[in-house]
Amino acid sequence: MKYLIFILLLISCQSKTTNDSIIEQESDYFEAIEANDIKLSEPQEGEWLFGRNEKGQTFEQYTKANPVRPIAGKSTIYLKPIGQFTNLQKEALKLLRDYVELYFQQKTVLLEPFSDKNIPKSARRKRSDGSEQLLAPYVLDSLLKGKNPKDAMALMAISEKDLYPKPEWNYVFGLASYTNRVGVSSMYRFQNKTLDSTNFTLCLRRLMNVSTHEIGHMLSFHHCINARCTMNGSNNLSETDLCPNRLCSECQKKQYWNFRYDNRKRLKELLAFLKENKIEGDFKRLNLDLETLK
Numbered sequence: 001m002k003y004l005i006f007i008l009l010l011i012s013c014q015s016k017t018t019n020d021s022i023i024e025q026e027s028d029y030f031e032a033i034e035a036n037d038i039k040l041s042e043p044q045e046g047e048w049l050f051g052r053n054e055k056g057q058t059f060e061q062y063t064k065a066n067p068v069r070p071i072a073g074k075s076t077i078y079l080k081p082i083g084q085f086t087n088l089q090k091e092a093l094k095l096l097r098d099y100v101e102l103y104f105q106q107k108t109v110l111l112e113p114f115s116d117k118n119i120p121k122s123a124r125r126k127r128s129d130g131s132e133q134l135l136a137p138y139v140l141d142s143l144l145k146g147k148n149p150k151d152a153m154a155l156m157a158i159s160e161k162d163l164y165p166k167p168e169w170n171y172v173f174g175l176a177s178y179t180n181r182v183g184v185s186s187m188y189r190f191q192n193k194t195l196d197s198t199n200f201t202l203c204l205r206r207l208m209n210v211s212t213h214e215i216g217h218m219l220s221f222h223h224c225i226n227a228r229c230t231m232n233g234s235n236n237l238s239e240t241d242l243c244p245n246r247l248c249s250e251c252q253k254k255q256y257w258n259f260r261y262d263n264r265k266r267l268k269e270l271l272a273f274l275k276e277n278k279i280e281g282d283f284k285r286l287n288l289d290l291e292t293l294k
């Protein structure tokens, strides 16, 4: 028994040393960007953290939780549109693919749209304004679970119709399953019903935020209570709009530990994308990180 305990202690010490050295090598980067983390303010009524006991997740808790990681032959992120999309919506999805690939520094594939016609009546409902909603757990359990392509690390569906999680709920922006590595979000509310040139950038920004948040859950991230961060929980669209397209330094450590990419390359590529697509608030926020690193 003593022998077993000794081996376990050795494994645990080795794993801590390895984790520490991986982050240690990038300590200049993480220490610099930590200065740009913005503290969360006291939650107000109606906000996600108001009256909610979120525990958060430290770097150590994440690495010890055996998170989903890219492994040989299973490292691609798939995006699966569900419904009938206009050309402008398809354009937003293409840009979303580009962003997700840069954000995770991981090959990302946009699949052909999948019709929602075969979703049964029991998993859809009409609202008083005539718009239709799809039952998000049905999409996860019946359309996505077990349908991950062989090389998929995560499969994220994007519905063009609105979603609801349970009959008594009005709607939900997105839902993801940790264990099955599948998720779904809807672009319906991001575009104020119809996507056009006036709301395209806003819709794209929201899609980027919610999709990377949900894929983060699939990669074993919990909600973040460390600072303002893409992994903060959100109750409504105005809270989502305040949620940055930037992981806080603690969550960036987790993601870097998981993927081992070049942090500076990722930052520069994300900045180029944000500039090109005129997503100004997030560009300014990430540019501060670049300036701090100089």
Ligand SMILES: [Zn+2]
Residues within 6 Å of the ligand: 213, 217, 223, 232, 233, 234
């Ligand atoms: Zn969440």
Ligand SMILES: [Zn+2]
Residues within 6 Å of the ligand: 224, 225, 226, 227, 228, 229, 230, 231, 232, 247, 248, 249, 250, 251, 252
């Ligand atoms: Zn965070």
